[in-house]
Amino acid sequence: MYAFFRRYWGRLLTLVVMAVLLFILWLVPHTQRQILADMTFKKVQVIYRPVGTFISKAQSWLLYQGEYILRQYTLNDQVVDLQKENAILRRQKIESKDRDHELDRLRKLLEMKQRVPIKTEASEVIGLSPSSYYLTLIIDKGSEDGMRKGMVVLGQDGILGRIISVSPRTSKILLITDQRSAVSVTVQRTGARSILEGMGTTRCKLTMETPDAQIKTGDRIYTNGMGGVFPPNLYVGHVSYIKRDKRSGWALSVQVKPAVDCHLVREVLIVTQPQNRESWPDPEPDVEEATE
Amino acid sequence: MNFPRHPFQWPFQRTGYLRVFLILTAILILQVEVVPVYRIFNVIPNLVLIAVIIFAANYGGTRGAVIGFLSGLVMDVMTYSVIGLMAGIFSFSGLIVGLITKKFYRHHALTLILCVLGCSLLEGIFVYPWGIGIGFFKHIWFLVLPTVLYNGIVAWPLREIVYKIFKPETLQFAVKNN
Numbered sequence: 001m002y003a004f005f006r007r008y009w010g011r012l013l014t015l016v017v018m019a020v021l022l023f024i025l026w027l028v029p030h031t032q033r034q035i036l037a038d039m040t041f042k043k044v045q046v047i048y049r050p051v052g053t054f055i056s057k058a059q060s061w062l063l064y065q066g067e068y069i070l071r072q073y074t075l076n077d078q079v080v081d082l083q084k085e086n087a088i089l090r091r092q093k094i095e096s097k098d099r100d101h102e103l104d105r106l107r108k109l110l111e112m113k114q115r116v117p118i119k120t121e122a123s124e125v126i127g128l129s130p131s132s133y134y135l136t137l138i139i140d141k142g143s144e145d146g147m148r149k150g151m152v153v154l155g156q157d158g159i160l161g162r163i164i165s166v167s168p169r170t171s172k173i174l175l176i177t178d179q180r181s182a183v184s185v186t187v188q189r190t191g192a193r194s195i196l197e198g199m200g201t202t203r204c205k206l207t208m209e210t211p212d213a214q215i216k217t218g219d220r221i222y223t224n225g226m227g228g229v230f231p232p233n234l235y236v237g238h239v240s241y242i243k244r245d246k247r248s249g250w251a252l253s254v255q256v257k258p259a260v261d262c263h264l265v266r267e268v269l270i271v272t273q274p275q276n277r278e279s280w281p282d283p284e285p286d287v288e289e290a291t292e
Numbered sequence: 293m294n295f296p297r298h299p300f301q302w303p304f305q306r307t308g309y310l311r312v313f314l315i316l317t318a319i320l321i322l323q324v325e326v327v328p329v330y331r332i333f334n335v336i337p338n339l340v341l342i343a344v345i346i347f348a349a350n351y352g353g354t355r356g357a358v359i360g361f362l363s364g365l366v367m368d369v370m371t372y373s374v375i376g377l378m379a380g381i382f383s384f385s386g387l388i389v390g391l392i393t394k395k396f397y398r399h400h401a402l403t404l405i406l407c408v409l410g411c412s413l414l415e416g417i418f419v420y421p422w423g424i425g426i427g428f429f430k431h432i433w434f435l436v437l438p439t440v441l442y443n444g445i446v447a448w449p450l451r452e453i454v455y456k457i458f459k460p461e462t463l464q465f466a467v468k469n470n
Contacts, residue, residue, distance in 0.1 A: 128328030132335040132439045133419045134371040164372055172372060179425035199426045200435050201334040263331055 102266075108156035109267050118231060119273035120154065121146070125266055126170065135178035135200065137161070139268060142169045150229060152271040155260030158235035159183070159223060160268055171270075175262045176236070177204055184226035185236055190214045193224060196236060196256060202263070203240065204256045211250035217242055221256055231271065235259050312347055315454060316363055319343045324370055335438040337446040340367055341415060344382050345389045345407050345447075346454050349399075353390030360386030373419065381418050385411035399455075401448055408447040412440040 005012065025033060113120055123145075127138030141147050143166045151163045153173050161175040174181055181198040185206070192215065195207040206221070219239040225232030240257040244250065323339045330336060340363050348356025364382030368375050389407045396403050416436030420428060 127324065129371060130324045130328055130336070130340075130367065131338065131371045131373075131419075132435055133416070134373060136372055174372065179421050179431070182424070197424065197426075200431065205426065 105156060105267055109269060112154060112156055113269055116154065116234065116269075116271075118271055120269040121272045123171075123268050123270055125268060128263070133179075133200065135175040135198065135262065136164070137173040137175065137262070137265070137268075139171050139173060139270075140169070141270070142167045142171050144168045146272055147171045147270060152230050152234075154234065154269040154271065155262075155265045156267075158237060158259030159230065160258075160260050160262065160265060162229060163270070173268070176258060177202060177262050183230055183236065184224050185221050186224040187215055187239075188220045188222050189216075190219070193226070194254075196221065199255070202257070202261070204237070204258060206239070206254035206256055208251060208254065211245075211248070215239060215242065215251050215254060311457060312351075312359065315457060316340070316343055316347075316359070319450075320363070320366055320370075323367075332442065333438045335435060335442055337442040338412065338415065338439070339446065339450060340364075341382060341385065341411060342408050342443060342447050342450050343454065344386050345411055346404060346451055348386040348389040349393040349404060349407065351390065352394060353387045356386030356390035357383045358386070360384070377419065378415075381415050385414060401451060404451050405444055405447050409440055409444050412436075412443040416440065 028036070109122065113122075121141070123139040123141040125137050126140045129136040137160075139147075139153075147163060147166050149163055149166055151171075153160045153162060159176060161173045161178075161181065163171045164174040165172045176183055176196065176198055177200070178198040179200040183196045184193070185196045186193050187206075193209050195209075196204050197207060198204050206215075208215075217239050221236040221238065223230040223232055223234045223236060237256045237258040239254055241253075241255040242251050243253040245252050319339045327336050327339060344356065344360040344363050347359050351359070360382035361379050364377075364379030365375075367373075367378040367382070371378065389411065392407065393403060413436060416432065416439060420431050425431060426434070
């Protein structure tokens with residue numbers, strides 16, 4: 001027994017002290033005990049709070065970092081997905097714009113087809129001239145589709161040229177702007193006949209039969225059917241530049257801007273009907289006269 | 293006077309011709325399909341003529357003329373010029389360039405550009421449709437000069453590309469021999 005006490009006296013003493021303290025506490029009334037507990041808690045809090053705050057902040061920082069790293073992985077994927085989506089949307093936007101342009105072009109072409117009461121066939125431009133000195137286009141229809149040499153080709157707003165060579169699947173068009181091209185035309189307002197010759201650029205020149213003082217910028221030029229190649233009353237373009245003689249006022253040099261931009265045209269109409277005079281279109285009313 | 297051995301002689305001759313054929317084919321396709329889109333001031337460069345000049349400068353007059361003739365024939369078909377006109381012009385250009393560059397710096401870029409300018413001018417003069425069109429001087433001013441300039445600008449990069457493909461045998465061999 002003595003050996004037991006001797007061996008465990010420290011622990012026993014602790015137990016006794018604790019029992020005494022508990023007894024004292026038990027003796028204290030309940031309300032005072034609560035106040036004491038609160039006070040002790042507050043004291044402990046004062047000491048513990050910085051440590052707790054630090055631990056809490058460290059914990060939240062670690063959590064944030066973990067989430068950040070996880071989010072980085074997912075964000076990277078999201079960014080890649082969004083970039084792909086963006087690229088698709090951009091492409092769709094461009095395609096949509098292209099479709100709009102194509103629709104506009106086709107609508108104009110259809111209007112042209114309805115305006116010209118002769119049988120025409122639509123075709124697509126598949127090639128441009130590979131030389132600066134020869135202005136030609138290649139279309140995707142040839143002899144197998146009924147194309148023949150000499151057929152007249154129309155653009156959205158007016159005359160474009162004529163077929164000069166035909167292969168089974170393609171045809172080559174000589175543009176009216178080529179230097180080797182000549183079309184018999186009439187100035188609508190004055191009725192003056194002249195020859196429209198290509199300049200090799202985007203313009204044509206008018207070679208007047210007689211010097212004309214009346215012609216002015218903006219005059220509309222139409223084919224007159226002479227020569228039998230081009231049907232009459234097809235719109236060609238308008239007068240864009242006139243160089244006049246200072247004394248007489250006669251037009252020395254007249255340039256015409258074709259209605260169709262030959263380098264931008266994508267779809268064309270080919271006049272496939274045999275050109276008899278009954279089927280030729282009626283002349284269009286002059287814009288100025290109509291407005292007057 | 294002993295001229296240095298021709299850089300394209302055997303054993304590089306056959307591979308050289310194959311390359312010429314492939315490069316010319318590629319350039320012809322470019323000329324027909326891609327170049328017409330890049331029209332500036334109503335003119336486009338003539339890559340085929342430039343290629344003919346590059347090859348003529350390397351191969352000499354006779355072979356240059358043959359290459360020019362064949363390329364010109366294709367261009368005749370692709371445009372609607374009188375058959376043989378472009379062939380004649382290109383073949384003449386190849387011959388002249390081959391003969392001139394025999395005595396000058398054949399691999400120098402400036403030589404090539406000068407040859408391109410000269411031959412483009414020659415082409416522009418020969419294709420003028422006499423009797424019709426806008427008049428000779430207007431033709432020169434509005435069409436030929438811009439084309440000559442455009443060709444001159446395009447010549448150097450095209451030469452670099454062609455030489456990049458050629459270089460392993462041609463330039464090294466030429467340097468060794470010269």
